Amino acid sequence: MRRALALAAILVAVAALLYAPQVLSRYGNFVLASWLVIAIAAMGVNLIMGYAGQESLAQAGFMGIGAYITAHMLKGGSLAFDLFWIYPVVLTWTPFSMFSAIAASALATFLMGILIAFPSLRVQKHYLAFVTLAFTVFLWLVFRNEEWLTGGVFGIQDIKRPSVFGFEMSPSRRHYANFTYFVIAMTAIAAFVMWWIVHSPWGRAFTALRENALRAESLGIDVTGYKLLAFAIGSAYGGIAGSLYAPLVEFIDPSPFALAPSLLFLLMIVVGGMGSLAGPFIGAAVAVVLPLFIEKWQSELVANGFAIFSHFSYVIIFSILVITTIAIAPRGLAGLFADLTKPRRRPHSDDKGARLGEVKS
Amino acid sequence: MTAPSTPSPRPAVATPDGRPQRVVLDVRDVAKSFGGVHAVRGVSFDVREGEILGLIGPNGSGKSTLFNCILGQLVPDRGSVTVDGHDVTGKRPSALNRLGIGRTFQLLQVFPELSVRENLILAGQEHKGTRLARLFGPSDAGLTPDANRMIDFFRLGHLADEKAGGLSYGQQKLLDCAMAFMAGPRLVLLDEPAGGVNLTMLENLKERLHAINAETGATFVVIEHNMEFVMSLCSRICVLAEGEIIAEGSPAEVRSDPKVIEAYLGH
């Protein structure tokens, strides 16, 4: 029964999602696409943290790598030709320019993930958190300083959305919904791959190493190897998200790829629900939609004389939300929902316990 | 009820002292100290194919340290540990597992959020094909039949889909044992399997261990405090006291050895 309800809910959600781009305004499409892009990155963090139990403070940095690579590949120009020498070959095949950008971003961030996780996994557990912290800050410094590569503080402007399979995706009146559909498609693929990984023996190994790394090792699970895999895959999701982010906002500068946004990803996952497939979507929704609501409420409250509320920024509210969520609902909003809809357990007939000579305590 | 597959038992070839010929575990002069404390001082013994060896001794005799040295949780200061000719001294636990060595834990370490069946599949999946192949293969790595057989063998059938965290202590112990055997190991080390288990369950556990030993020919080493359990389970006993072996032999021989009696009474 519960299964049927869940399936029905998913179908309704999917239908709504497919219809939405048609009815939403350009801004509405933008918000919808932003939510999905952030959700992809959040999925990556969810894999690293919720399933494999590691801490990554670098997801925004990986998004940045994906975004800058994609910006270069979509804009062309001499730097892109110098850096990505295969680019001219792919450019002639314009329907694939977006896909090759996504692929390049994913590959680059996957390898980068392995590179930075490898040394830190051999040592104490929490070192990965600090290394990713250092990595994010370092990346941000590079983004900000190396103007020849990233445009420095000014960033890269005018990133045009390419056409895919003949469909124009520019933000013009006729076409802005197309890009949203493209993002929906990419998100669906990403979600499916994540679902597959999590339900495969790999997913079981990730869960094991999160719950009890010692025992997992004694069962032959190569704990370090799986941690690396989880981290690399999760980081690649960040790269893919960044790759979609660049054409979405059409202009990138270093600020969204700094430390604080990375931290926000962690918070998102906690609110949404770690280790669940819906969690990243819920968390991303909170992160993208909450600021909009807060702005509205704030102006209303302040207009009514509650001036103090003008100081409660989105970050403050979000942080308090996270702190309370961890304490009272450790499995996040997704977990709460699952608990509410769980069928009541039928008590077991315990004569079977007598067969083993054990009285169930 | 047949046990899941493992290396098929060969008829044991006996040596003059009545023990099988093939040495599965060979511990030579293993020693380990912590600071000034010599927990294990140069211990040597071997375990032959199909034997069930009991490692006993009063508290502080160094049993656990020795055990952990064999298992790769601790690196011995000197000496060697060889399994079926492979030198495993100081190797990591995952490497030992891949060489066909299983173990159970004194402090229960099943995976509480996974079901009983999932726990068993987990215990066997790393031995099935390559890691990449497992990603693209079926979700259970093809191990459901083996897991079911193990569930039947240890009589956990009605709990197969329960979360392991919800099982009673004794049931978790059985699961722990079953997990150690999932990968068809040639050598299993059991760390205080009888701890905290009630009498009836203990009989059941002992009987199942005998059964799996007989059917698969796997070799066991058991650390235990429970004398009754150890004496009736094991074919051979090693007694440790103050980091050294003071007696070795059949249960009857060891039970009547004056040195052993003194070691236990003297404490």
Add this chain to the structure above:
Amino acid sequence: MTDFVQLIISGLATGAIYALAAIGFTLLWQTSQTINFAQGEFVMLPAFFALAGMTALGLPFSLAALFAVACSLAVLGFAFKFLIVDPLIGQKGTLPLVISTIAVALLLKDGAKEFYSAEGQRFPTILPNDVVAIFGLKISLDQIGVLVIAVATIALLQWFLAGTRTGRQMQATAQNPTVARILGVNVERMILLTFLINAGLAAIASLLISPIYLVKFSNGEVLGLTAFVAAIVGGFNQVRGAIAGGLLVGVLDNLAAAYVSSRYRLAVPLLLLVVIILFRPQGLLGRKEERSV
């Protein structure tokens, strides 16, 4: 050459401040397995308390400084422990606490920005800033003052840890809480004490560093980073390591500011962290960890 030595000395001065932050961080980790990702913000905030004391309450600086310390003990000590850390006892692993302290970091940072100011603020100091010449080196008195205060604080702490009964109990708790409890140590009180000590150390660090750099809500990021790097570089499991790490980071940071491009100054402690983790993960003064049993 004299420039170099001067840089080293001023580096030692700031390094001593970093050491204070790193010591508190290490103590928290040792005693209660708390990784406080908000440590940088803990060093940022007390200065704001002092500023608030001066502007809102009209206190003179010396009283405002005491006010800041008191607020720190209350907020960063008591409130932090009871509201943030305690509710999470019983949750598996350290991940929930890590996330929570990350949330606290963001909360404190944005809180300072929203409730005080987004602009950098100047911070007064009681130390004189005359420059004296010693052995031909020009050293400013406030740097010496900072060193003296920081060293005195550390010395006081060391005396407390090694020379008093409570301090030894704290050390026992840090090394092995289970055994400490069996030996009759009130572990809960020791842990609370650690939180209070951390809050105090952070407050002192804040008061010392704020005259040097402007007080700004965003300082926490860099301060936190330096505290983490210092703690890890020194060897995460020892107070001495935190001191060594802090001094090293301070000196390197100062040298980097002078000799390396200022745009990549922040990269130097990061590089140090990576080098240490790659080649000496137990830190400069740490012990190599045995495999866990």
